[in-house]
Amino acid sequence: MSHLTLRGEGPDKTILKKAPGVHSKLKLDADYGEFIATVEDASQFHPRMGVVVVDNQQREGWTPSVRTIVDIAQNTLRFDRFLHIDYSVVNQGKVFNTFPLIAGYEVEDVHVENLTADGARDSSETLDGCQAGAIYFFRSRKMTIRNCVARNYPGDGISCQFVEDPVVENCEAAGNASLGIHLGTGALRGLVRSNRAHDNGQDGLFLCWRVQHGRWEENHSWNNGRDGISLGHKDTDNVFIKNVIEGNAHAGIYFRDESEINAAHRNTFVDNTICDNGRLDVPGYGIRVDGATKNLAFTSNLIRNSGGPQTGNQQVGIYIGPQADDVTCEGNQFEGKCVRVVDESSGGHHKR
16 A cells, blocks of 8 residues: 555554464475465464475575465465465475565655664574565665664565655664565665664675665664665766764775676765774775776775774775776874775776
């Protein structure tokens, strides 16, 4: 349904918590076009439960089938929609109950506000953010997620895929198995502002494929298991202003390794604070630009390595890889114990 608001009484009062994880292996192959899956033991499943069907070859991205159980007959689960790919017993096919706690599919002008979505991560099997998240939107327009907490989910905290004009504001994404806040699959004109993304298993703020013309402003991304902000495949023409990125395991800001036709070109970073990224036993980067990435601007950012016993190992302030080109670095302030302030491994045209 479009044109509605789901509003809680506050993240401390309205808490939607996922049920403990249940799972079973497939007993029969579950094929494309079928509305059913026969499992070895259906005793822990029940009608109206959200589940996902996978196998070892169809485990990521758009290959799992996220469905709702509508009926159970002995060990056969019947779903609301047909399966969109084949899942086999020989490839360890199974069903488990990881699903979005709040989801909007093909909706417009929908607002989710003032609540917590808790994912029962410890007991549940993981599923990446293409089709799930504690809070999830797909093929939707002008939706807002505001003043929400997405935590402890066995995947991404907040995931918005194939969306236009999404707003994620003043939210916290913490302790999730994968990504904190994930915009992807052609997300256009997003506004991600004043959020906290921390202690997630992978990246705090993740731009997936074709995230374009967005604005990331005054977010805080820290203590994540990989990067603070990650950009890659066709993630172009975005602006990042006054974000604080600190204490992440690898890089504060990371441009993934993409070919020139697919790289994250024309992105701008202004007035961000990037400090103490990298673990004590692994060299870290304030900013790392890999791939054939072009036309980047880093202006008036503070890049710091405190170098204390409890901080990171951010030995390189800005790394510009061998294929990168047309990178502008102006007015940035470097503090602390950087081994290399700007490491230019490319022979490209850069302005410092």
